[in-house]
Amino acid sequence: xxxxxxxxxxxxxxxxxxxxxxxxxxxxxxxxxHGEGVWNSLAKSAGLKRTGKSxxxxxxxxxxxxxxxxxxxxxxxxxxxxxxxxxxxxWSKIAKHxxxxxxxxxxxxxxxxxxxxxxxxxxxxxxxxxxxxSDIQIxxxxxNNNNQVASSSQIPNIAEPMDTxxxxxxxxxxxxGILEPFSSHQFPTISDQSSSCTNDNNxxxxxxxxxxxxxxxx
DNA sequence: AACTGTGTCAACCGCTTGGTC
DNA sequence: GGACCAAGCGGTTGACACAGT
Numbered sequence: 001x002x003x004x005x006x007x008x009x010x011x012x013x014x015x016x017x018x019x020x021x022x023x024x025x026x027x028x029x030x031x032x033x034h035g036e037g038v039w040n041s042l043a044k045s046a047g048l049k050r051t052g053k054s055x056x057x058x059x060x061x062x063x064x065x066x067x068x069x070x071x072x073x074x075x076x077x078x079x080x081x082x083x084x085x086x087x088x089x090x091w092s093k094i095a096k097h098x099x100x101x102x103x104x105x106x107x108x109x110x111x112x113x114x115x116x117x118x119x120x121x122x123x124x125x126x127x128x129x130x131x132x133x134s135d136i137q138i139x140x141x142x143x144n145n146n147n148q149v150a151s152s153s154q155i156p157n158i159a160e161p162m163d164t165x166x167x168x169x170x171x172x173x174x175x176x177g178i179l180e181p182f183s184s185h186q187f188p189t190i191s192d193q194s195s196s197c198t199n200d201n202n203x204x205x206x207x208x209x210x211x212x213x214x215x216x217x218x
Numbered sequence: 219a220a221c222t223g224t225g226t227c228a229a230c231c232g233c234t235t236g237g238t239c
Numbered sequence: 240g241g242a243c244c245a246a247g248c249g250g251t252t253g254a255c256a257c258a259g260t
Contacts, residue, residue: 016230
């Protein structure tokens, strides 16, 4: 398209890569004295050989005084999961509900931690489903027993401690993978197992999350 | 000790959106 | 209405750290 970054990325005068402490200080001092403004002109005025885009990103994601560093707390994790279920990959929107966290941080967290768990859990689930379907074929005459196994594998059972050393996994993969970091007392338990997890896009539906909390009287 | 694989995260890139003229 | 521009957004990449062999 015609809407390219004004400061060409091929400009030899434009620095790329990790920011130095000196650059950080220049940017902090400049913004402290002049405030945030038009980023392209800010970069020039401050004497930084960076694009405005790069300055903005550095400021918003790292240098801003209200940026929180450190581990995502379980509460924050739960919130991220809830909001992602609601809005999908709208990272900046999600970040607005987590004070001090940046969209970039949340995006990275989701991709490296939560999505990984979902994938692993989904693989386990598909394997389990293959296993149970082959069992059905083999034990053609014992359909009642097999049906019970197959259906129970789709029931959310958050309160149940996970035992991945066995194949007796009661919760659906998406729940199981995501919830692993939570201790049982931190996460709402569930006794009604009628709600199913709909995660075609690797999201939870809000109904799933709300029902989890409502059913546990929170 | 050296090598390899994996996880994490800062930063970049390309595209879209929203505002202004 | 359309052209232009800056800001914002989400996906991706590359470097680094650490664990495992």
